Structures are given as structure tokens and as C-alpha cells.
Amino acid sequence: MNVRRKFAKYVSQNIFGMIGISLYILADTFFISQAVGADGITALNLVLPLYSLIFAIGQMIGVGSAIRFAVENGQGKKEKYPWFSNALIWTTIFGAVFMVIGFLFPEQIVSLLGGDASIVAVGAPYTRIFMSFSIFFMWNHVCNAFVRNDGAPTVAMAATLLSSLFNIVFDYVLMYPFGMGMEGAALATACSPIVGVLICLVHILSKKSTLHFRFVRPDFGKLCLSCQVGVSAFVGEISSGVTTLAFNYLILGLAGNTGVAAYGVVANLAIVAVAMFNGVAQGSQPLISDYYGRNEQVLIRRVIWMGLWLSFVFAVAIVLVVWRYAAPITAVFNKADDPVLAMYAKEGLRLYMLGFFFAGWNILGTSVLSAMEQARAAFAASMLRGFVLILLCAFVLAALLGMTGVWLAYPTAEALTLAVTFAGLKKALKHTQ
Numbered sequence: 401m402n403v404r405r406k407f408a409k410y411v412s413q414n415i416f417g418m419i420g421i422s423l424y425i426l427a428d429t430f431f432i433s434q435a436v437g438a439d440g441i442t443a444l445n446l447v448l449p450l451y452s453l454i455f456a457i458g459q460m461i462g463v464g465s466a467i468r469f470a471v472e473n474g475q476g477k478k479e480k481y482p483w484f485s486n487a488l489i490w491t492t493i494f495g496a497v498f499m500v501i502g503f504l505f506p507e508q509i510v511s512l513l514g515g516d517a518s519i520v521a522v523g524a525p526y527t528r529i530f531m532s533f534s535i536f537f538m539w540n541h542v543c544n545a546f547v548r549n550d551g552a553p554t555v556a557m558a559a560t561l562l563s564s565l566f567n568i569v570f571d572y573v574l575m576y577p578f579g580m581g582m583e584g585a586a587l588a589t590a591c592s593p594i595v596g597v598l599i600c601l602v603h604i605l606s607k608k609s610t611l612h613f614r615f616v617r618p619d620f621g622k623l624c625l626s627c628q629v630g631v632s633a634f635v636g637e638i639s640s641g642v643t644t645l646a647f648n649y650l651i652l653g654l655a656g657n658t659g660v661a662a663y664g665v666v667a668n669l670a671i672v673a674v675a676m677f678n679g680v681a682q683g684s685q686p687l688i689s690d691y692y693g694r695n696e697q698v699l700i701r702r703v704i705w706m707g708l709w710l711s712f713v714f715a716v717a718i719v720l721v722v723w724r725y726a727a728p729i730t731a732v733f734n735k736a737d738d739p740v741l742a743m744y745a746k747e748g749l750r751l752y753m754l755g756f757f758f759a760g761w762n763i764l765g766t767s768v769l770s771a772m773e774q775a776r777a778a779f780a781a782s783m784l785r786g787f788v789l790i791l792l793c794a795f796v797l798a799a800l801l802g803m804t805g806v807w808l809a810y811p812t813a814e815a816l817t818l819a820v821t822f823a824g825l826k827k828a829l830k831h832t833q
Contacts, residue, residue: 403699406687407706413553415679417560422675427568428585429668433733435575436522436582438661443523445664446513446648452641454534456634457494458541461487464630466545467771470689485614486622487542495535502531514648522582529586540593543600546611549686555603563596628775631782639786646791650798650806655744662744665733666752676714677760680707681767688771701829704768711760722753748807755811758818765821769828777824784820789813
């Protein structure tokens with residue numbers, strides 16, 4: 401198949417799939433804002449870092465193991481089944497730890513994340529329910545990554561979209577007709593990865609699949625090898641949680657619960673935008689891993705250039721839409737017509753989204769570096785944008801410019817990281833010559 405057709409197929413299906421994931425988080429925000437109000441949005445935003453941590457571990461193990469699987473497949477190696485089995489076993493172990501903690505200590509978790517008594521009352525039941533399903537969230541990431549790398553991106557896309565649709569529909573059903581409030585939103589979200597796993601099984605159990613599960617002893621060495629190339633996926637996912645945690649802390653001091661609610665609107669809309677770039681990155685990754693395994697240098701470069709151009713087009717579109725429609729977008733989540741919330745959210749959307757001019761290339765770049773087994777370069781770029789620079793910029797700019805500085809921290813950190821990402825790509829491509 402022509403490389404452009406392959407790129408279009410893999411990327412388009414992954415974009416739809418990733419947007420599907422982000423839409424159910426956005427649906428949570430919308431339904432909670434209508435049913436519970438600003439306290440519900442604040443509680444949701446405070447626990448988002450937990451989502452990010454659970455998703456990040458699942459992504460790191462799933463994507464990392466799938467990359468090793470794809471590279472070995474491209475090299476014609478036969479010993480590949482244990483990667484899938486090992487990934488599922490280790491995510492079961494990590495997921496079980498989160499399940500126990502979330503079930504026993506939800507009030508303490510919400511309080512530790514910055515919630516006062518009113519927010520703990522709203523957020524604790526939500527936290528207990530979704531953390532009790534941690535294993536399924538992680539399994540979903542593993543199955544989706546392997547199905548995508550086993551030549552079935554359509555099934556992976558269907559799994560993501562249908563699980564997201566399930567979440568959105570049952571958000572409404574459980575929160576309104578059944579009157580379950582935050583607990584209903586949590587239950588709908590918690591059950592959605594089960595739908596994703598079941599759909600992935602359509603491919604995994606088919607004759608076309610090269611994926612087989614075996615009950616084997618957990619192999620820590622294989623886990624480490626997977627995490628080496630999956631760490632950029634981990635940092636890419638966890639960075640949103642770290643950013644949210646730091647921003648929540650700063651905003652609580654600058655603007656209180658209303659400011660955190662405004663940031664909740666910005667952060668959840670940003671998740672949808674990030675999903676588009678993740679779709680480009682995840683769609684490119686199986687192709688680059690395969691071409692890298694077969695030493696197809698020209699095809700690797702073609703995929704990278706197509707990904708860079710598409711990411712730039714998406715960035716321009718996102719910024720134009722947000723700057724034109726910031727006010728009506730904010731109004732959708734501002735049921736009480738709070739003028740302070742509206743003011744913070746409008747400014748936040750317009751400034752924060754400028755970061756996507758740089759973030760799109762950083763997300764693609766770190767994924768490409770991982771796909772080519774350049775773990776150190778991918779880790780360096782991921783750490784800078786996910787932890788070091790975003791935290792440094794947030795605290796410095798907030799001290800200098802207040803809330804405006806908080807919003808500008810994201811684009812500043814992404815712009816500074818871009819030089820490191822491009823240097824890593826240049827070096828990686830030079831080594832393939």
C-alpha cells in the first residue's frame with residue numbers, strides 16, 4: 401500500500417479514536433456542570449491527575465510493549481507473544497493497587513488534591529467508583545495499542561469510539577433519569593473501558609491476529625524494556641495530570657474555587673485538542689516502527705514530514721476557532737452565568753491554546769523517537785515538556801503576571817521544549833542513514 405494511503409488510514413482512524421476518548425471526559429464535564437454546578441467541575445478537575453496517572457501507566461506499558469512487538473515483527477523475529485501477555489499481567493498488578501487505594505481512601509485522596517469539605521463530599525464517591533475500575537482502564541490501553549500495531553487500526557478505532565459513545569449515553573442516563581449525580585458520571589466512565597476491551601477481542605480472537613495470551617510469570621526485564629520506549633507515552637499522558645495539579649494549586653491561591661472551575665473548562669477542552677495530535681502521533685507510530693525494523697529510511701522521513709504538516713494545520717484551526725468562539729464555548733459550561741468564571745475561562749482558552757503551535761510537533765516528535773527506539777531523547781523531551789519546564793514556567797509566570805501568567809505557562813514550556821525535540825529527531829534520522 402502507498403505510504404500516503406497508509407498514513408491517511410492509520411492517522412485518521414487514530415484521530416477519531418483519540419477524539420472519542422477525549423469526548424467522554426468532555427461529556428463528564430458538561431453533564432456535571434449542568435447537574436452539580438461549579439463544585440462538580442472543581443471536584444472533577446481536582447481528580448483529573450489520578451485519571452492521568454492511571455492512563456499513563458497503562459499507556460507506558462501498552463504502547464511500549466506494542467512498539468517492541470512491532471519492531472520485532474518488522475525484523476521477522478518470531479518470539480513476540482510474551483510482550484502481549486506480559487503487558488496484561490503487569491497492568492493487572494498495577495491496576496489492583498489503584499483499586500484498593502481508591503476504594504479505601506477516596507476522601508483522603510480528594511482532600512490531598514486540594515478539596516475543601518464541600519468538594520470532598522462531591523468528589524469522594526466519584527473517586528471511589530472510577531478507581532475501582534483501574535484494571536480495566538489499563539487493559540483497554542494495552543489491548544488498543546497491540547491491536548493497532550497488529551494491523552487492525554479500524555478495530556482499535558471502533559473500540560475507542562464505541563466505548564466513548566457508551567460513556568456519553570450512560571452519563572446522561574445515569575445522571576438524569578436515574579438521578580445518580582456524580583456517582584452516575586463515575587459509573588458510566590468506569591464501565592466504558594470494558595466495552596473497549598470487548599471490541600478489541602474481536603481482532604485478538606480472530607484468525608488474523610498474531611496476539612495470544614498466555615499465563616506466564618511476570619517478566620520484570622521485559623517490563624523495563626517496554627517502559628524504556630513507552631516512557632514518552634507515560635510522560636505525555638501524565639504531563640496533563642502534573643500540569644493540572646500545579647495549576648490547581650496556583651489558581652486556588654489566585655482565584656479560589658471559581659478559578660479552578662474555569663481552569664476545568666480550559667483543561668477539558670484542551671484534552672480534546674491534544675487528542676487530535678495524539679491521533680497523528682499514534683497513527684504514525686506503527687508505520688515508523690515497522691519501517692525502522694526494516695530499515696526503510698526514505699519511508700520514515702515521509703511519515704515524519706506528513707505528520708509535521710498535519711499537526712501544524714490542526715494547530716492553526718484550533719487557535720482560530722478558540723479565539724473566535726471563546727465566549728460561547730465558555731457559556732456552555734457556565735450554567736449559572738458566573739461573570740468571573742466566564743472572564744477567567746475566556747482569557748484562559750485564548751492564551752493556553754497558543755501552546756498547540758508547539759505541542760503538536762512535540763507530541764509527534766517524542767512518539768517518533770520512541771518508535772525508533774531512541775528512548776533517551778524521547779525521555780528528555782517528554783520530561784522537559786511534562787515536568788521541568790511546565791512547572792518552572794507556571795510558578796515563575798504566575799508570580800509575575802498572576803492568572804495571565806498561569807495561562808501562558810503552557811505555550812512557553814512547549815516552545816522551549818521544541819528545540820530539544822527537533823535536535824533529537826535530527827540525530828535519530830542521521831543514525832538511520
